[in-house]
Amino acid sequence: MNPSFPPLLGQAVALGMVAGVLTRMLLLSSDYRRYPSLPHGYLTHLSLGVIAAAVGAAAVPAFVRGEWTAVTFLVVVATQFREIRDMERQTLRAIDEMALVPRGAAYIEGIARVFEARSYLTMFTALVTSGTVVLTGSWLAGALLGGLALLQALKLKTGRILGEIATVREAPLRFEGPHLYVEDVYIMNVGLAQERELLQKHGRGFVIEPRDARARDALAEPGQRQAILFELVNALGLRKDTSEPFWTPMLRKNADTGRMALVAAVIDADPAAMRRVLERVPVLESARRGVASPAGPERGASKGGEEAAWPK
């Protein structure tokens, strides 16, 4: 280290790095969805997290010493983050091409975006921490503010889930001739009698009722529906094989009521487990609707008539 380098700046960089790496570690949790996959996915993202933390932590001390080229490093690292997004997108897309039930492009974009954003959060926490140490001259203040930034980052970790915008309940399957229904929602036309029997036996039906007009629009988004189907079969196992398209899980909408109905045949067909999984499906950022809609968020509520049947 440069002999003229003040110890305070050293402390700032060290503390900033610790805070940054800690942020990345805490944000990098794999859950029942098994993504990122251990251990290589972890390794990639932790390594990039260390780099992000290092750059974030070094930025303010560098500025203090008049090293304006530090800006360039921030830009370079931001480019790397975009590459993270690209990397995740390409990996997931490649996997999706082979999948019996794919994640869908909307879900993949969401995941890729989150990976990019979390790298920024890592850099930001490191920057806030080391910056505070430099500006206040107290590592305690840095640790405190860094902790706050970390908490803020963790708050962003959990997005909204399906259970918050809709109610999920089991509902029986019903055939009218070849036509499969769940309550009043048409699902599909099944031509073979034996497939109808199999579906009746192993398929489970669920009704997803949006709580308001915004939730209805989010649920109607095909990307969101695909994410719901993916999470369900990913958690509980899919009965379908490649030559048996009738097992394909389906999620359909009744346009009059906004109610969605799902039919799926999973290996672990416990209705309570299926409901729990469905309620925990993330609401995709790209599926969120309503706030900026020119028709206004309450456009469904003002019409009256059939809208009166709307779940409130």
Add this chain to the structure above:
Amino acid sequence: MAEVAPRKSILAMVTTDRDKVAAGGGAPVFYARDEDEAQHTAFLLSRILDAMVHDLENGVLILVRH
């Protein structure tokens, strides 16, 4: 495969009623003596073609790749 908006094409038709389908309509037509044979032929075709069988409710079954 589980897309909400699939690209579909009719790969084959199985029917007990020759009047309902036109030969040369773009997809092979398989004639069946009765309902049972139609179901069985459609089943075999669906497994061979990885296709879904749909019932047009007029004695015609179509095999669709979704």
